[in-house]
Amino acid sequence: MQFNDQIDFVSQHIKKNKLRVFMTILAATMGTAFLIILASVGFGIQDTLKKEILDNRLVTQIEVYSADLDKEKAEHMKKLDHVKAVVLRQEVNGFQETTLDKYTTSSTLIVSDFGEEQKAGFALDKGRLPQSQYEVVVGSDFAESLTNEDEIEKFQAEQEGKELSEQEQAELEWPHYEGELLGQEITYEIGSYETNESYKEPVKLTIVGIAKAPSKDFISDIKLYADASLISELEAIYDRHKPEESEESLFNPNLNIYADELQHVKGITNSLKDEGYSVYSISEELEQIDVFFLALKAGLIFVGTIAILISSIGIFNTMTMAVTERTREIGVMKALGAKPKLIQRLFLLESAWIGIIGTVIAVILSYAISILANYLLPIIVGAALGEEGFGDLDVTFSIIPWQLVVIASTISISVAMISGWRPARKATQIDVIDALRREL
Known part of the structure; x- marks a missing residue:
């Protein structure tokens, strides 16, 4: 058949x-x-x-954790195969206050090597990257963080007695700095967390750029980004005021490595682990x-x-x-x-x-x-x-x-x-x- x-x-x-x-x-x-x-x-x-x-994350980014991260270790990591950039960001640890005219904010200052930042994809919305010691880039929400106490008190007095719904309260726009930021000179001061007071040694900085806004609306960026050449001056101020018995550093280091391609992230991660570093990369999270x-x-x-x-x-x-x-x-x-x-x-x-x-x-x-x-x-x-x-x-x-x-x-x-x-x-x-x- x-x-x-x-x-x-x-x-x-x-x-x-x-x-x-x-x-x-x-x-x-x-x-x-x-x-x-x-x-x-x-x-x-x-x-x-x-x-x-x-x-929410750069797929080629590898976060490195260690208590003794410094410029020397960052230079060593640049020599690893398929490494595109090594960004060592050092965040100021202590009381901070920034003033522009009559407006103030407690924005955190981060110092970094902008040559490496540019390789890693640090993007600007306006202006340019710092080219000297006293130039800074501010976060996209920096202007909103600048407030004036007198304006705040006046605004609160105007709102007193008004019955607003939750949505109306959420939509209220608090008074903040609304002028142009580029080219403005700001005064930056560091101080002690214990006393919550400034050391009264202001550093004059000029805003030359505004960072691109984060991809997610709920993420706010009010930081100051300065060149690593500013470290010596800030450490000198800190050393003059810190208690003699204190061994706490002014800066908290944060090091990120960026691979040239996603497929090389795991290899770099394994190499760093073999050297004794604690690392985290998106490839590990995706594997899990x-x-x-x-x-x-x-x-x-x-x-x-x-x-x-x-x-x-x-x-x-x-x-x-x-x-x-x-x-x-x-x-x-x-x-x-x-x-x-x-x-x-x-x-x-x-x-x-x-x-x-x-x-x-x-x-x-x-x-x-x-x-x-x-x-x-x-x-x-x-x-x-x-x-x-x-x-x-x-x-x-x-x-x-x-x-x-x-x-x-x-x-x-x-x-x-x-x-x-x-x-x-x-x-x-x-x-x-x-x-x-x-x-x-």
């Missing part, structure tokens, strides 16, 4: 029992679709979490996330497979009924010389056909549900939580990669074939004489 004849033979028998076969296909479809949709949630959450991490979600997705696929196994009971019953109903036909085929392998193949083809059709419909249905869920769920969740704009967030609830489709299809069709194997095997064992004696 040719393969086309075998297909026709299977099709004819399927058409005779349309309702029963339809219900069996429906069960297979539901089981496979459940597996795909369930696992797609794991892929969706993983993708959303990865995007969130990558949006991948391991967690691999286990989660495996668990979801396992749960979904149970649904397919339940649907396989329907395939087994359908094929068992098919063998019982066609006992006489099987006897005739055997009498005409049909081999057991051919008979077994015919019934396996029928069970495979049920599995394939159910899988194809399940894949189409799953993609439709996934698209609909990604569109509707943000709106529904936003409405339920009462959070405006939730639907505009980049949250993906379901993703169906081709690998998931292959895995689900393989499991579904394999289970269908296995479910049909026992009835097919039973068909080959039917006695010819007993089969021919049976009435139609």
Whole structure:
């Protein structure tokens, strides 16, 4: 019997029992679709979490932690293979006050090498980078941090007695410096945290640049960024005023290494670990996330497979009924010389056909549900939580990669074939004489 004849033979028998076969296909479809949709949630959450991490961090950045980080160690790290930049930022540790005209703020000063900062991608919104000891770049929100006590008191007095809703209170704009920053001279002072007072040795600095705003709206940048050449003057002021018994340093070092490409981050990280440094990179975080979600997705696929196994009971019953109903036909085929392998193949083809059709419909249905869920769920969740704009967030609830489709299809069709194997095997064992004696 040719393969086309075998297909026709299977099709004819399927058409005779349309309702029963339809219900069996429906069960297979539901089981496979459940597996795909369930696992797609794991892929969706993983993708959303990865995007969130990558949006907030530079993917090539490696953070180095050590109590004795200095310029010498930074120079050594620059010699490592595939290192693009080594940024040693030193943050002032102590009381700080910055004044511009009648406005003051407690912004933190950071000194750094702007040659390395530029290689690492330090971006400006306006102006230029510092080129001398007394030039600084200010954070994008520096102006908002500059306040005048008299204006604040006047503003509070004006608002006193007013009944404002929570939203109106949140939208109130407190008075702050609104003039031009570039070219302005500011007065910077350091002091003691214990007394919360300045050492009264002001340093005059000129604003030459404004840093680009952080990518996330909730991150505020009010820092001052100065060249490392300013360190000596600030340390001299600190040494004149610090207690003799104090061994505390004025600066807290923070060192970041930037690889030339993402694939080299892990190699640099391992090299630094071998040298005894404590390091952290986004590649390690992504690895941990991948391991967690691999286990989660495996668990979801396992749960979904149970649904397919339940649907396989329907395939087994359908094929068992098919063998019982066609006992006489099987006897005739055997009498005409049909081999057991051919008979077994015919019934396996029928069970495979049920599995394939159910899988194809399940894949189409799953993609439709996934698209609909990604569109509707943000709106529904936003409405339920009462959070405006939730639907505009980049949250993906379901993703169906081709690998998931292959895995689900393989499991579904394999289970269908296995479910049909026992009835097919039973068909080959039917006695010819007993089969021919049976009435139609």
